Amino acid sequence: xxxxxxxxxxxxxxxxxxxxxxxxxxxxxxxxxxxxxxxxxxxxxxxxxxxxxxxxxxxxxxxxxxxxxxxxxxxxxxxxxxxxxxxxxxxxxxxxxxxxxxxxxxxxxxxxxxxxxxxxxxxxxxxxxxxxxxxxxxxxxxxxxxxxxxxxxxxxxxxxxxxxxxxxxxxxxxxxxxxxxxxxxxxxxxxxxxxxxxxxxxxxxxxxxxxxxxxxxxxxxxxxxxxxxxxxxxxxxxxxxxxxxxxxxxxxxxxxxxxxxxxxxxxxxxxxxxxxxxxxxxxxxxxxxxxxxxxxxxxxxxxxxxxxxxxxx
Numbered sequence: 012x013x014x015x016x017x018x019x020x021x022x023x024x025x026x027x028x029x030x031x032x033x034x035x036x037x038x039x040x041x042x043x044x045x046x047x048x049x050x051x052x053x054x055x056x057x058x059x060x061x062x063x064x065x066x067x068x069x070x071x072x073x074x075x076x077x078x079x080x081x082x083x084x085x086x087x088x089x090x091x092x093x094x095x096x097x098x099x100x101x102x103x104x105x106x107x108x109x110x111x112x113x114x115x116x117x118x119x120x121x122x123x124x125x126x127x128x129x130x131x132x133x134x135x136x137x138x139x140x141x142x143x144x145x146x147x148x149x150x151x152x153x154x155x156x157x158x159x160x161x162x163x164x165x166x167x168x169x170x171x172x173x174x175x176x177x178x179x180x181x182x183x184x185x186x187x188x189x190x191x192x193x194x195x196x197x198x199x200x201x202x203x204x205x206x207x208x209x210x211x212x213x214x215x216x217x218x219x220x221x222x223x224x225x226x227x228x229x230x231x232x233x234x235x236x237x238x239x240x241x242x243x244x245x246x247x248x249x250x251x252x253x254x255x256x257x258x259x260x261x262x263x264x265x266x267x268x269x270x271x272x273x274x275x276x277x278x279x280x281x282x283x284x285x286x287x288x289x290x291x292x293x294x295x296x297x298x299x300x301x302x303x304x305x306x307x308x309x310x311x312x313x314x315x316x317x318x319x320x321x322x323x324x
Contacts, residue, residue: 055299084295087121124166
């Protein structure tokens with residue numbers, strides 16, 4: 012990519028994460044809020060994985076996907092939250108060049124993987140409700156492993172492309188990233204390179220990642236709703252919808268925030284930060300809560316484990 016004004020550029024060794032433009036007095040409140048949310052994320056997602064791994068009744072494709080979703084949520088929030096909390100107390104608010112590269116790579120890897128996992132979960136619910144007699148055959152252990160491995164593979168490929176493309180840009184305008192973590196759009200703002208090709212490739216990547224997963228989810232739930240409405244029993248319809256409502260809630264929060272993030276003009280960075288909070292911290296916090304509170308099997312498994320611990324104590 013061609014550079015403009017690159018003659019005065021020096022090699023960048025670190026960046027400054029500006030974070031939230033609020034009064035310094037509010038940093039303590041923001042730190043405590045981040046700490047509370049991150050603690051809930053750790054407890055919720057580790058707890059969900061532990062319940063799924065220890066209860067044999069949850070040895071099904073749906074909970075296999077849900078366990079991987081909890082793993083992804085835990086790790087991509089861990090890429091963002093600890094550094095953001097440290098910067099509330101830091102004078103410099105700096106992040107090394109290697110640290111910024113690592114943060115962008117890992118975040119891109121896990122967020123894309125999550126999108127594909129949600130699509131796989133939608134397909135799983137489609138087979139379970141629309142073809143229940145063939146469910147055990149079609150959703151075999153091998154297919155589930157392939158879907159999860161494919162999700163991680165797509166996340167890895169996307170992360171490699173996005174990260175390598177972003178950090179081939181020249182950064183001479185400023186070292187200050189107007190965000191609370193290293194993300195592609197804030198890094199574009201401080202680049203003095205020609206961004207036309209970069210933006211086209213980014214748009215292409217978003218299109219081949221976001222659109223297919225959204226299409227799979229929409230098509231799956233279109234068939235699911237059509238099938239459920241044909242069920243004559245009110246109790247049957249309620250049970251079928253209850254198995255899908257949790258997943259739809261998670262999808263709505265995640266994709267709603269991502270679409271809002273990339274639809275709003277780039278000249279409103281503060282709105283971008285609020286949207287980013289939704290899918291970096293709010294979604295990983297809500298996922299285990301939504302699935303545990305609205306899922307009878309998970310609640311029963313939790314009560315069983317809790318009962319055993321109380322007896323041992």
